[in-house]
Amino acid sequence: MTESSETPRDAQYWAKKVDRLSVSEDPKGVGYNVEGRRVTGPQQGFGRLWQRQYWTDLGDAVSPEDLVADWRENFGSYWPRTGVFHGSLGRIEPGDVAALQVGGAYGPKMATGIIVVYADDESFTFMTPEGHMFAGMITFSGEPGTRAHIRILLRTNDPLWEMAWPVMKRKEDVFWAGTLSNVAAAHGVLDSVVEEETECLDRSRMWSHWRNVRHNAGIRSGLHMASAPIRAVRVK
Amino acid sequence: MADRVATMRVREADSKCAVIEIAGDVTSACDAQLEAAHQAASDLGAQGIVLDFSGLEYMNSGGIGMLVTLLVRTQRQNQRLAAVGLSEHYQQIFELTRIDEAIVLYADEASALSALAVGGAA
Numbered sequence: 001m002t003e004s005s006e007t008p009r010d011a012q013y014w015a016k017k018v019d020r021l022s023v024s025e026d027p028k029g030v031g032y033n034v035e036g037r038r039v040t041g042p043q044q045g046f047g048r049l050w051q052r053q054y055w056t057d058l059g060d061a062v063s064p065e066d067l068v069a070d071w072r073e074n075f076g077s078y079w080p081r082t083g084v085f086h087g088s089l090g091r092i093e094p095g096d097v098a099a100l101q102v103g104g105a106y107g108p109k110m111a112t113g114i115i116v117v118y119a120d121d122e123s124f125t126f127m128t129p130e131g132h133m134f135a136g137m138i139t140f141s142g143e144p145g146t147r148a149h150i151r152i153l154l155r156t157n158d159p160l161w162e163m164a165w166p167v168m169k170r171k172e173d174v175f176w177a178g179t180l181s182n183v184a185a186a187h188g189v190l191d192s193v194v195e196e197e198t199e200c201l202d203r204s205r206m207w208s209h210w211r212n213v214r215h216n217a218g219i220r221s222g223l224h225m226a227s228a229p230i231r232a233v234r235v236k
Numbered sequence: 237m238a239d240r241v242a243t244m245r246v247r248e249a250d251s252k253c254a255v256i257e258i259a260g261d262v263t264s265a266c267d268a269q270l271e272a273a274h275q276a277a278s279d280l281g282a283q284g285i286v287l288d289f290s291g292l293e294y295m296n297s298g299g300i301g302m303l304v305t306l307l308v309r310t311q312r313q314n315q316r317l318a319a320v321g322l323s324e325h326y327q328q329i330f331e332l333t334r335i336d337e338a339i340v341l342y343a344d345e346a347s348a349l350s351a352l353a354v355g356g357a358a
Contacts, residue, residue: 017328043338118297125297202308
């Protein structure tokens with residue numbers, strides 16, 4: 001491969017290469033489905049390949065750079081109540097590994113996480129760990145205009161998540177629309193309209209990856225909750 | 237990052253393979269360019285395509301996403317894909333995002349073309 005002594009212009013924006021994930025901060029002990037897992041991209045997933053986009057126009061309420069700076073600073077606080085982002089207290093930085101919980105607003109939540117693989121002044125991108133619902137990349141950006149934009153390139157991670165896709169798809173629609181509405185409201189745009197576009201880029205399923213199911217975060221979260229009494233006894 | 241310009245030049249390497257030389261700044265804004273380059277390589281009858289990144293100066297996460305969609309296009313046409321000319325920095329990005337498992341990296345064009353000829357690349 002080519003060797004270069006010059007530091008590439010994008011070097012500071014990319015996370016360092018990691019083989020296994022380690023949660024940056026996990027005071028609530030919800031990183032059990034992230035710790036030691038590998039990153040998964042769309043090429044490691046199982047289901048059809050989708051490109052999903054959500055956006056809302058903020059006009060001149062904020063510049064794209066200020067939008068992304070604020071989004072990186074307050075990422076978790078813009079999530080709807082159905083999700084909890086256990087990121088670091090500071091702003092989103094390349095290489096951050098965060099645990100997160102998703103599910104009903106008041107019911108049990110599934111534990112999973114993300115790694116921030118890229119972050120600059122205009123956008124930041126997460127990838128997901130093994131077991132997550134999706135093997136994919138999620139990019140949050142501020143587009144000229146100003147438009148808050150979310151682009152997701154994903155395959156479901158295993159056959160069980162693929163079967164659950166119709167339900168998950170609707171939940172995602174509600175979740176990301178809620179996130180964008182919260183972002184817009186934070187910048188004084190209270191009547192924002194969130195638009196959505198979904199495109200299937202590849203209808204084939206990656207059957208050679210069906211064994212991804214062994215990492216399924218939904219199953220493992222259920223087992224973790226069921227075994228909580230046993231862990232409590234062991235601690236005593 | 238205001239001036240994001242990429243150039244993509246397509247050339248025939250042999251009767252079955254084409255090379256796409258990718259230079260400059262690679263972001264999602266280059267998607268149409270890469271699609272056109274892939275089409276040009278396909279029009280040459282290429283069954284194997286080598287992406288030459290020797291002139292790559294900048295790439296964001298949109299660039300990686302674009303490569304994922306290129307991978308799907310090539311798989312749809314039963315074409316194999318390989319990459320050469322990546323600096324150590326970009327090689328690590330390919331490994332971080334695990335796209336190196338789908339687009340096999342080679343030390344030079346000759347090695348990539350040999351691998352494509354025997355069906356060794358993605």
